[in-house]
Amino acid sequence: MKKSTLLLIVVGILVLLPAAGGADKATLVGVYSTENIKFESGANKEERTAAGLHFQGSSFIGMSDVGIKYWLGARKPLSWKDGTKEIDVKDVPVYWDVGVGAVYQAPINLDMFLEVGAGFQYSLQTTTEAAITYELGTFYVNALAELNYAFQPNLFLSIGVIAGYPLYVDGKITYLGFSWSGEESASGLYLAPYAGLSFSY
Numbered sequence: 001m002k003k004s005t006l007l008l009i010v011v012g013i014l015v016l017l018p019a020a021g022g023a024d025k026a027t028l029v030g031v032y033s034t035e036n037i038k039f040e041s042g043a044n045k046e047e048r049t050a051a052g053l054h055f056q057g058s059s060f061i062g063m064s065d066v067g068i069k070y071w072l073g074a075r076k077p078l079s080w081k082d083g084t085k086e087i088d089v090k091d092v093p094v095y096w097d098v099g100v101g102a103v104y105q106a107p108i109n110l111d112m113f114l115e116v117g118a119g120f121q122y123s124l125q126t127t128t129e130a131a132i133t134y135e136l137g138t139f140y141v142n143a144l145a146e147l148n149y150a151f152q153p154n155l156f157l158s159i160g161v162i163a164g165y166p167l168y169v170d171g172k173i174t175y176l177g178f179s180w181s182g183e184e185s186a187s188g189l190y191l192a193p194y195a196g197l198s199f200s201y
Contacts, residue, residue, distance in 0.1 A: 029158065037188035050095060146159070
């Protein structure tokens with residue numbers, strides 16, 4: 001879990017970047033994700049879908065076309081299949097997502113520009129049953145692309161996608177003050193198309 005804490009600190013610092021000047025963009029998007037993931041020790045491939053909301057920010061210092069993008073949000077699982085077994089997602093906890101990456105902004109015309117980049121994302125699920133707390137996190141390396149269309153001087157329609165590869169999954173169980181944790185390699189593909197509105201300032 002140390003990597004997730006570090007990522008949260010980094011994102012927290014980045015949220016303060018607008019105070020340093022330059023161009024900045026705040027975005028609220030709806031996101032739908034699909035994921036195929038296989039654990040190192042597992043025999044089955046898991047298939048998952050989820051939907052939710054993300055707050056995104058982009059910060060560019062001065063007149064630079066290279067900047068930082070960060071995002072925070074939550075996704076509710078819609079379906080979950082372990083091999084051929086369907087898992088009831090009614091009581092499956094939400095994913096809490098935090099991510100950060102470097103982006104390059106390329107103008108297309110006076111009304112449109114493209115953002116492309118790469119970064120990292122950590123997604124955490126946590127739940128408590130009978131005084132036992134379970135935490136399951138997945139760490140991804142991501143590529144992203146986003147198209148922005150200005151329909152007002154400072155308002156944009158933003159449509160994009162994040163593609164991720166899971167590097168590892170970590171878990172932690174806490175009971176009566178005692179905890180057990182572990183980490184496992186994983187492989188697969190995470191795709192999260194999104195759309196929403198952006199405000200530049």
